[in-house]
Amino acid sequence: MPELPEVETTIRGLRPVLQGARIERLLLRRADLRRPFPPDLGQRLTGATVVGLARRAKYGLIDTDRGDTMIFHLGMSGRWRVDPSETLTHDHLIVETGAGRTLALNDPRRFGSVDLIETAAIGDYPAFVAMGPEPLGPDLDAALLYRVFEGRMAPVKAMLLDQRIVAGLGNIYVCEALHVAGIAPSRAAGRIGLARLERLVTAIRAVLVAAIEAGGSTLRDYARPDGELGYFSKQWRVYGREGEACQCGARVRRRAEGGRSTFWCATCQR
DNA sequence: ATGTCCACCTGCTGGC
DNA sequence: TGCCAGCAGGTGGACA
Numbered sequence: 385m386p387e388l389p390e391v392e393t394t395i396r397g398l399r400p401v402l403q404g405a406r407i408e409r410l411l412l413r414r415a416d417l418r419r420p421f422p423p424d425l426g427q428r429l430t431g432a433t434v435v436g437l438a439r440r441a442k443y444g445l446i447d448t449d450r451g452d453t454m455i456f457h458l459g460m461s462g463r464w465r466v467d468p469s470e471t472l473t474h475d476h477l478i479v480e481t482g483a484g485r486t487l488a489l490n491d492p493r494r495f496g497s498v499d500l501i502e503t504a505a506i507g508d509y510p511a512f513v514a515m516g517p518e519p520l521g522p523d524l525d526a527a528l529l530y531r532v533f534e535g536r537m538a539p540v541k542a543m544l545l546d547q548r549i550v551a552g553l554g555n556i557y558v559c560e561a562l563h564v565a566g567i568a569p570s571r572a573a574g575r576i577g578l579a580r581l582e583r584l585v586t587a588i589r590a591v592l593v594a595a596i597e598a599g600g601s602t603l604r605d606y607a608r609p610d611g612e613l614g615y616f617s618k619q620w621r622v623y624g625r626e627g628e629a630c631q632c633g634a635r636v637r638r639r640a641e642g643g644r645s646t647f648w649c650a651t652c653q654r
Numbered sequence: 655a656t657g658t659c660c661a662c663c664t665g666c667t668g669g670c
Numbered sequence: 671t672g673c674c675a676g677c678a679g680g681t682g683g684a685c686a
Contacts (some may be wrong), residue, residue: 387679418662418681442680460679461664474664493663495680511681538657547681554679623679642659645677 386458388552393599406482441551459495526581533573541569561588568653622647
């Protein structure tokens, strides 16, 4: 379930296992996910020491002492399993550390990716070149959204899903943030005033922080071999709640557009 | 350029 | 019990 908060939680879960660890062995159980694995992945990572872990948008970054960074994306169904007791069908990549820990990258749908680039050239990574600001960083504010949205007739929901505008939001947290901000998902982005965009930015941050905290509270569970995570689903206000009562009493609605579902409250969101 | 749709892939659920 | 349609957190490319 990887949007920004889930990737953040994943990085926090991987850090105690990988930070400072030597990669003793790397096993590929197939040749690709969404793309082929880099052909020299094993050669460049085996024997290297992990010197840092970080997140950019929905990507996880693992830096080694050889000046390489492994960049992973979890797609729709990816997760890292920590110290699994057995290998599962969709464990595609397995890492063993010098301390005897094991990590398995499991991704049934294989929409994820693993790349390896030089750390110094991380800005050239194609997905990062035109990427927008981190929603939890200092660069996102209402004035920026106002500039970027100006004149645009596309629904604000579609704009927020565009990683070039804000990096790391996905379908769940866009639905949630728009509900918190009281903005209809279908509203043309260019027809939202600055004051409402202030509320939107505040809502985006609040929703993400709450989700990270919910994930962080289950970090102990993260280390379980089954990789189960608690996550944020119990706190969703509209996502996945079609037909249920919104806090205002109206029914939460769902609409499918372009193969994706939008959940919203037509009373609270205008 | 902008906006929309679809393909990629597997697994699960609910209806019949 | 089985089958089949519909749905799922993302991304990027192909359209009009």
